[in-house]
Amino acid sequence: MLHAGIEALFGRNRDGHRTRHIFHLRRHHHHHQQHQQQHQKDEHDHIAKFFLDKPKLEKILERSSTYGFAAMQGWRSSMEDVHKHLVSLDNYSWKLWSYFAIFDGHNGIDTAKNASDQLDAHLLNAFNHMLEKQYNGKITSDTPIHSSHLDFNLLNAAIKQTYFELDKDLRSVVKDDSGCVCITCLIGPEKIYLINIGDSRAIIISNNGQVLAHTEDHKPDDPAEQERIHEAGGKISKSSTGDVLRVENQLAMTRVLGDFAMDKHIVPPMADIVEYPRNLLASFIILACDGIWDVMTNEEVATFVIHRASTNKLEEIVSQLLDECIRRRSTDNMSVYIVKI
Known part of the structure; x- marks a missing residue:
C-alpha cells in the first residue's frame, strides 16, 4: 500500500482526468474510461517504484x-x-x-x-x-x-x-x-x-x-528562473494534474x-x-x-x-x-x- 500522500496525489490526478474527459462524445465513453484507468495505473506504478510500503x-x-x-x-x-x-x-x-x-x-x-x-x-x-x-x-x-x-x-x-x-x-x-x-x-x-x-x-x-x-x-515557480529558462530555450510545465512544475518535463x-x-x-x-x-x-x-x-x-x-x-x-x-x-x-x-x- 502506498503512502497516503501518494494516494492523495493520484486522487488529484483522477479528478484532473475526469475533468479533461467530461466533454468527450458519449459513444467513446467506455473506450476512454479504459484508457484512463490504464493511464492512471501506469502513472501509479511509475511513482510507486520510488517509494516503500x-x-x-x-x-x-x-x-x-x-x-x-x-x-x-x-x-x-x-x-x-x-x-x-x-x-x-x-x-x-x-x-x-x-x-x-x-x-x-x-x-x-x-x-x-x-x-x-x-x-x-x-x-x-x-x-x-x-x-x-x-x-x-x-x-x-x-x-x-x-x-x-x-x-x-x-x-x-x-x-x-x-x-x-x-x-x-x-x-x-x-x-x-x-x-x-x-x-x-x-x-x-x-x-x-x-x-x-x-x-x-x-x-x-x-x-x-x-x-x-x-x-x-x-525552482520552476520562481519568475526569474522562468525567464532565464525560457531565454535559454527551455520549457516549464506540469506533466500531469497534481504534479509540480518541471523543467523539460523532468526536473523539479x-x-x-x-x-x-x-x-x-x-x-x-x-x-x-x-x-x-x-x-x-x-x-x-x-x-x-x-x-x-x-x-x-x-x-x-x-x-x-x-x-x-x-x-x-x-x-x-x-x-x-x-x-x-x-x-x-x-x-x-x-x-x-x-x-x-
Whole structure:
C-alpha cells in the first residue's frame, strides 16, 4: 500500500482526468474510461517504484561540540543524500574556515557521491589561486586567512566558477543518469557564506529563533528562473494534474550538478551566495535538503531548534527534527546539519 500522500496525489490526478474527459462524445465513453484507468495505473506504478510500503526510520547520526548531523532514508526506495564536513578546510591558510555540505541526489546517487568527494578540494584549489592572484605570492601558506583579507568580488567569482569546473569534471566520472542539488556553508573567522544550487536550503538563526539570513530555492515557480529558462530555450510545465512544475518535463529544480542528458544551459550549476557577518546575533546555521523544507518553513525550523537548544544536545535536536518531519508526512530522503556558531 502506498503512502497516503501518494494516494492523495493520484486522487488529484483522477479528478484532473475526469475533468479533461467530461466533454468527450458519449459513444467513446467506455473506450476512454479504459484508457484512463490504464493511464492512471501506469502513472501509479511509475511513482510507486520510488517509494516503500513503510518508511525506513533508521538514522545516521554524527556529532561534535560544534555541530550535529542526522540523515534518514524515510519513505523513498533508496537513499540519495550525501554529506561532508571539514571543521578545518585545510591545515594551512584556511585552517580557521569550516566547510559543511549536503548533496541531494535524484535519479541515482553517482553525481551526489562524486560531487561530495570533489567539491571541497575544488574550492580549496580555487581559493589558493585567488590568493595568488590577489597578493601575487606575498601571503605565505601559514598565514591564517580572514574575510578582511579577501576581495568579495574575487571570492564570489571563484566560488561560482568552482561549481562549473566541478560539473565539467563530473561529466567524465558519473556513470549513471543522475544529478544532484547542493547546499554548502563556509564559516570564516569573520563571515559566513551560504552557497546554493537547487532546492536544498540553509538558514542562519539567532538565539531567539529569528531567521537572519537564508538561501533562495531554485525552482520552476520562481519568475526569474522562468525567464532565464525560457531565454535559454527551455520549457516549464506540469506533466500531469497534481504534479509540480518541471523543467523539460523532468526536473523539479532549475539548477543542478550532473543531469548531463539535459541541456546544461537550461539547468546550469550556477550558485547563488549569501554573505552574513559572524556576529553576536548569529547563533546557529541549519543546512537541510528539501525533505525538511517540504513540510516545515524556515521559521518553524528555527523555532523547533531554539526551543530545544538550551536543554538538548545538537545531535538530539537533529534527530527529533527528522521525527517531526516524518510526523508531518515528508516523503523524501532527509539530511540536516545544525552548526553552532
